[in-house]
Amino acid sequence: MAPGATFRFNTKFDQTLLLGKKARNVGELCQGVRSVPDASIYYHTHKFLQQHHYLSPEPPNDFAYWTTQVLNEATLGEQLSSVDIIQFHAIAALRQRIADLLDGYLQSVYRSVDAPEGQEFYFMSTQTFVLATRYEARDLAEFAAALRHISIQSIYFHVFDATLRLAQGENDFSLWFRAQGKPRLADQLLRLDPYTYTLEGLRQALIAIVERYADD
């Protein structure tokens, strides 16, 4: 991103895709996790965050929810819900971590239970459409002002999708702050764990950081 470049806020819309593939037990879940497309891993680790963005703390990812609530495997569920997604900068590594936890479980049990009929794990995926909004910022004051008005989908795209799906290593906001000669602000933003906020809470946290470090 060039110094002085205008930041254009985008928003996004997700179309959920059905993969026609399901798992009845942890073994089949593990096979599925290893073989589905990246967008499916992203969908199942982020759907709750997006669909239930008003809850704090948000429910865990789909894998944790299903193993806990349907298979009644509390320990595995806790391990899966504790996967610290912010540490992953590529889907491949996140997929590997989830598969390793499922493998570890399979090696530790004599037999794994099957889900009741109709409550199997259905693998899904997502196709994301990105559109430019009318909001843009040429400096930090305009950036903070825009943050108050953009939609939560916009925040979601620039923070979550940009980091993990676009595999940039960091989010769009911190990249722009660096280009503006504000490395301290960018670093402060990266210290924030967006997965522990509701999206409205995240908006407020972002505004507070931008305002606090704007002059540093």
Added chain:
Amino acid sequence: MPTINDYGAVIGAQALEELLLLGGKLAGKSVLNINSTAVGGGVAEILTRMVPLLREVGVNAKWDVIKGDEHFFAITKSIHNALHGVPAAISDAEFDYFVETNRRNAAEMDLHADFVFVHDPQPVALVEQRQKCGGHWLWRGHVDFSRPDLRTWNFLRHYVELYDGAVFSAPSFARELAIKQLLIAPSIDPLSDKNKELSQPEIDAVLERFAIDPSRRIITQISRFDYLKDPVGVIKAYKMVKRYTDAQLVLAGGGATDDPEGPKVMAEVAAEAAQDKDIFVLFLPPASDLEINALQRASTVILQKSLKEGFGLTVSEALWKGKPVIASAVGGIPLQVAHKFSGILTRTVEGTAYWIKQLIHEPEYARKLGVNGREHIKNNFLITRHIKDYLLAFLSLEHKGDIVHL
């Protein structure tokens, strides 16, 4: 009828602005919806609302209906039942007549459009004309496909796989197909009589009409009287609760006139409800939307204890009213309720009774479930989300890739 701008007050100006932004990406594109009836039935009801709203967001949406005689519709009724898992003996001659009727319709219809959106099995074979007419073709199965009669499904599948994409209402309805499959859940209309805001006097008037005491707790299940909705199980759960906690029970809904087991279910419900004047069994006529709305709004806890369910939109209707809901983990209900976050999922009479008591005795937790449930519906199950999903479905037929910059 409400306009698209009226929904801004419900979903927020920002969400409405983004919906219009998305619609702008399809401005002027033609979408031809095709089903088998202009009035009556869920699909016609949805299209009656969706077509004008799609036009308002900029899409040139149209709606056409296929014609058929009694024999054709008797065959499609058998197909419908077979897709629900009822064993069917549809003959080859009947399948041939089904296809012939589709071909006769195709010869009379103008099928030219940017997107041809065919709803349900009746017009599915129109897709044979796609090479001649062009455009992208999308098929939506509105019914529960989770356990179809395989011979019937394989007949339909041949046609479904000629489309560019297929839409299903719940993940469990998806089939293994060679084409793209999209999930589009049904929706409720927050501005309809069944879901719009009501004043307290309006709610009280309905309770008074049915002699329900507004000062005491009300447990409610809204559904038709059918074994699959387990009304007897609901009464049993209520009786377990009543041993320790005062409450009234309202079972309200219509009877399924074409259900031969209907009278037997009614008799069992009446027998189970006898000798408790706090159980209100209300057989409501069609067009009782305002009454259902008021009963839901007056409730302390709302149940949907179905043994089998399609999507179960009554759950969304209850959650939209901010009510704590206890529902069975069947059909599309788990999409609407995340257990202990936006409602409670149960599997047994005893579990249902346990959670009714918990929610009655912990009103703050019950309130929080209701608040979360309403937010979940607002974000995921309102008609505006349905419009957004239709727009995305059309765009997804035009664009490949996980992330598409428009």
